[in-house]
Every structure is written in C-alpha cells, then in structure tokens.
Amino acid sequence: MKRRDSLGVLLALALCTRAPAHADVYQSPESFIGEVFGQRVSPKVLWLTKLMQAQASAILGHPPAQLRQRYWREGGRSVWILEETGKEELIGAGFVVAHQQIDHVRVLAYRESRGQEVRQPAFLRQFKGARLARGASLDRDIDGIAGATLSVAAMERMARLALYFDASSRN
Amino acid sequence: MSYNRFRDADRTSKADLRRFVFGFGHRFNDSLTFNSEVEIEHAVASAGDQGEIEIEQAYLNYRFSDAVNIKGGLFLIPLGILNETHEPPAYFGVERNEVETRIIPTTWRELGFGVNGLVGEGLKYDVGVTTGFDTGKLDDPSVGIRSAHQEGQLANARDLSVYGALNYRRPGLLLGGGVFTGNTGQNGQTNPLLKAVAARLTLWDLHAKYSVGRLDLQALYAAGTLGDADRLNAAILSSAPAPFAAPKSLKGWYMQAANHVYRRGDFDLAPFVRYERFDIRQQEDPANGLLQDPNNLERVVTFGLNCRVHPQVVLKTDIQSYRTDKTKNRFNVGLGYMF
Numbered sequence: 001m002k003r004r005d006s007l008g009v010l011l012a013l014a015l016c017t018r019a020p021a022h023a024d025v026y027q028s029p030e031s032f033i034g035e036v037f038g039q040r041v042s043p044k045v046l047w048l049t050k051l052m053q054a055q056a057s058a059i060l061g062h063p064p065a066q067l068r069q070r071y072w073r074e075g076g077r078s079v080w081i082l083e084e085t086g087k088e089e090l091i092g093a094g095f096v097v098a099h100q101q102i103d104h105v106r107v108l109a110y111r112e113s114r115g116q117e118v119r120q121p122a123f124l125r126q127f128k129g130a131r132l133a134r135g136a137s138l139d140r141d142i143d144g145i146a147g148a149t150l151s152v153a154a155m156e157r158m159a160r161l162a163l164y165f166d167a168s169s170r171n
Numbered sequence: 172m173s174y175n176r177f178r179d180a181d182r183t184s185k186a187d188l189r190r191f192v193f194g195f196g197h198r199f200n201d202s203l204t205f206n207s208e209v210e211i212e213h214a215v216a217s218a219g220d221q222g223e224i225e226i227e228q229a230y231l232n233y234r235f236s237d238a239v240n241i242k243g244g245l246f247l248i249p250l251g252i253l254n255e256t257h258e259p260p261a262y263f264g265v266e267r268n269e270v271e272t273r274i275i276p277t278t279w280r281e282l283g284f285g286v287n288g289l290v291g292e293g294l295k296y297d298v299g300v301t302t303g304f305d306t307g308k309l310d311d312p313s314v315g316i317r318s319a320h321q322e323g324q325l326a327n328a329r330d331l332s333v334y335g336a337l338n339y340r341r342p343g344l345l346l347g348g349g350v351f352t353g354n355t356g357q358n359g360q361t362n363p364l365l366k367a368v369a370a371r372l373t374l375w376d377l378h379a380k381y382s383v384g385r386l387d388l389q390a391l392y393a394a395g396t397l398g399d400a401d402r403l404n405a406a407i408l409s410s411a412p413a414p415f416a417a418p419k420s421l422k423g424w425y426m427q428a429a430n431h432v433y434r435r436g437d438f439d440l441a442p443f444v445r446y447e448r449f450d451i452r453q454q455e456d457p458a459n460g461l462l463q464d465p466n467n468l469e470r471v472v473t474f475g476l477n478c479r480v481h482p483q484v485v486l487k488t489d490i491q492s493y494r495t496d497k498t499k500n501r502f503n504v505g506l507g508y509m510f
Binding site: 137144 | 261
C-alpha cells in the first residue's frame with residue numbers, strides 16, 4: 001500500500017467512527033443487577049469487621065478500599081460489584097454467586113490500554129462453578145491471557161473476594 | 172538488576188542496575204489517555220558513563236471503541252512477543268532472548284500513528300505508519316539492523332515505514348504475527364552515498380504461546396531482508412572507522428518450555444529451557460575486506476529458573492551456552508519488579 005493510501009485509511013477510520021460518551025464502561029452496575037434479577041432488588045450492606053478486613057487484605061494483597069460493601073441478594077443468588085487495579089487502571093466487574101460458587105462474571109468497566117481480552121466470554125467462562133479452596137484461593141487454575149497477566153490476576157482476586165464476601169454475608 | 176559471570180576469564184563479569192523505568196500516564200477523559208515510559212539504563216547517565224536516559228513510549232491514545240483505538244506519538248511496534256511486554260516478570264531468563272534482541276530490536280519504538288482494536292472474540296489487529304530505520308547509521312552488524320533504529324531521536328524521516336500485526340488470544344493461547352517494512356536510505360541524510368538508495372527493510376515474525384496446566388510453551392520465528400546491501404557496503408567503507416559487511420538477511424527462531432513445578436499463593440517456581448538460533452547474513456566484499464562475521468551465525472541454549480515471590484516480583488537465574496562464540500557462555504542472576 002502506498003504511504004498516501006495508508007494515511008487515507010487512518011483518516012477515514014477516525015472520521016467514520018463515532019465516539020461513545022463513556023468508551024470504557026460497558027455496562028452500568030444498575031443494568032447488570034437488573035439483568036441478573038429481572039426485577040428491582042434493594043441493596044444490602046456488609047460491614048467489614050477487622051477480621052474480614054484482614055482476610056480481604058490477604059486476598060487482595062493490599063487493604064480493601066471500603067469499610068462496607070454493598071451487595072444484592074435474591075432467590076439464593078448474590079451480586080457483588082467490585083473494582084481492582086490491573087496494571088495501572090481500575091477494572092470494574094460484577095460477580096454473581098450462587099450456592100457458594102461463581103455463577104457468572106461480567107467485566108463492566110475496563111480502562112487499561114491492553115488486555116481487553118479479559119472481557120471475552122471464553123475467559124470469563126473459566127470462573128463458572130469456581131469455589132473458595134484452602135487459603136482463600138480458587139479451587140481451579142484460571143488460564144491467563146498473554147500480555148494481560150496483571151488484569152487476569154486482578155480478576156482472580158476479585159472472584160476470590162466475591163466468594164469470601166458472599167460466605168461472610170451468610171454468617 | 173542483573174549479574175553476568177562469564178566462564179571466559181578474559182571477559183569482565185558485571186553486576187548492573189540494567190534498567191529503571193518510570194511509567195507516567197494521564198487520563199484526560201474516558202476516551203483520551205496518555206501513556207509513557209522513561210527509562211534509565213545502567214544506573215548513571217552522564218557524558219563519562221555508559222548509562223542512558225531514554226523515552227521508551229510517549230503517546231496519546233483515543234479509544235473510540237474496543238474495535239478502534241487511534242494512537243499517535245512514540246510507541247512500541249507490535250512485532251514478536253517481547254517487544255510490547257518486556258517487563259522482567261513477564262519473560263523467562265535474566266537476559267531477553269537473542270532473537271527478539273538481534274532480529275526484532277526490542278525495545279523497539281517509532282514515532283507515528285497507529286490504529287488497533289479487537290475484532291470478534293480475541294483477535295487483535297494493529298496497523299500504522301511510523302518512522303523507520305536509517306541504514307546510514309549502521310555501526311554494529313552483530314545486532315542486525317538494531318544500530319540503525321532511531322528511537323524517536325531527531326529521526327530522519329524522508330522514508331517512512333508501515334506495519335501490521337494480527338494476534339489471536341484465547342485463555343492460555345496466543346497465536347500471532349506481524350510485518351514491518353519501509354525504505355531506510357533516508358535520501359542520504361546521514362550518509363550522502365545513500366542518496367536515492369532505497370535499502371528497503373522488511374521484518375516479519377510468527378509466534379505462539381500456549382499454557383496448559385503447569386506447562387508454558389513458547390515459540391517464535393522472525394526474519395527480514397535489507398535491500399541494496401552492496402550500496403550500503405560502499406557507504407560503510409566511506410565512513411566507518413572500522414568497516415564491516417552490511418547485513419542483507421536476518422532470520423532466527425526459538426523454542427522455550429517452562430514448568431511451574433511449585434505454586435502456592437503468590438509464589439511460583441518455574442524452571443525453563445530455551446533453544447534459539449539466529450543467522451545474520453552479511454553482504455561480503457572480500458576485495459575490500461568485508462567478510463561475514465561467524466559470530467552472527469549462532470545457537471544458544473539457556474537453562475534457568477524463574478522464582479516469582481509475587482506476580483510483580485521475580486528472582487531469576489540461568490546458564491547460557493553459545494555454540495559459536497563460546498566466550499559468551501555465562502551464569503546470570505537477575506532481580507526484576509514492576510509496579
């Protein structure tokens with residue numbers, strides 16, 4: 001391709017593609033919760049005791065940002081909206097927990113410059129059925145995405161935290 | 172940080188704070204971001220030292236959607252596996268592999284504009300127009316065309332280059348390849364003998380990475396051609412204090428296998444082995460004493476251990492054995508981190 005043609009293609013792409021208002025937010029938490037339950041469900045609050053803060057710190061590798069965690073529960077399922085830093089930016093994800101295992105996961109916001117593949121169903125399906133095992137780790141290995149190691153690790157940490165919070169909220 | 176202890180007593184064993192990188196970024200809004208990396212090499216940078224301060228990346232990215240991102244500035248070229256993911260915890264071995272150093276000149280960045288995005292499930296494309304190489308600046312054929320890359324420093328840009336890459340990622344799997352091509356004579360801006368000489372450079376690669384259970388497998392093939400090598404020889408003879416034969420073709424490949432034998436929490440212990448081979452063929456001109464350097468046809472075996480004490484902190488050690496230039500045989504220790 002001639003140089004002038006290449007520049008033309010870049011310019012055409014720029015002009016023809018409309019920018020959405022919030023390019024890196026794929027779904028709002030409200031929309032995700034509504035999709036899970038099919039009806040309006042009031043939020044509940046889990047207060048993090050010192051013991052829970054210590055366990056959350058062990059899972060995350062840093063102290064949790066929150067002293068209380070909002071969640072939604074209906075018909076044996078709970079929804080946890082969590083945020084965690086991948087490499088540099090926060091990743092927002094919704095976790096649905098049922099019967100002490102992950103039912104499904106959705107990435108709601110992703111702002112890193114690389115690693116958007118963690119949004120793909122093939123990656124997220126690996127969490128289905130995952131439970132907490134010894135040491136608050138997952139009971140399975142999650143295959144990584146080349147070039148997105150830290151985003152994958154952040155998703156794993158959030159999955160473990162969602163399971164831990166779900167278990168704590170039932171006690 | 173790295174420590175290289177050579178078996179050959181005549182080679183100096185060294186410990187070095189090899190690279191220290193600061194990452195700066197800014198989010199102007201949900202769509203427009205700035206990313207950069209500033210690197211200090213070899214601990215001290217001054218007129219009397221070997222250290223350097225470099226801008227490795229400094230670009231603006233405008234994200235229209237997952238499928239379309241446009242970036243402009245100084246950014247990494249998406250060839251190979253290592254160039255875009257070159258942080259020490261992300262690769263095996265204290266030293267970066269030879270193929271992605273001598274054939275693909277990691278860390279390789281250019282000034283320009285690019286478009287990238289995800290199409291379908293897991294397929295990422297990258298295309299762009301950038302500055303290219305200036306073969307008037309060639310001064311070290313042992314690293315292929317690396318010494319002719321301009322790193323965004325007053326880059327001669329009469330000849331621009333284009334690149335394209337496709338990478339398919341699934342959990343545990345990466346398949347991809349890329350190509351970069353452009354003229355490198357730069358209309359003789361560095362060496363007048365290269366005026367009107369195209370010296371077209373084309374580099375390409377294919378790569379694969381597969382993680383199954385505790386096993387990590389990785390392979391890469393890279394190759395390239397540089398046109399007008401005889402004209403480059405004439406230019407080198409006219410200007411280089413120690414003339415050498417210009418490279419005319421490059422190829423190399425490696426295979427690597429690692430086994431995560433022990434994982435517990437953040438701790439991960441993984442022995443690995445890598446076999447690599449690279450051939451940098453030079454345009455010989457015996458009448459003028461320009462000959463092929465035998466050390467540019469090399470095979471390297473590396474046995475080592477990566478010990479991650481945290482996903483972002485790694486202690487590495489390995490032994491490297493070179494078949495042609497045995498003076499490079501060595502024992503390495505490295506410490507790497509990113510945050």
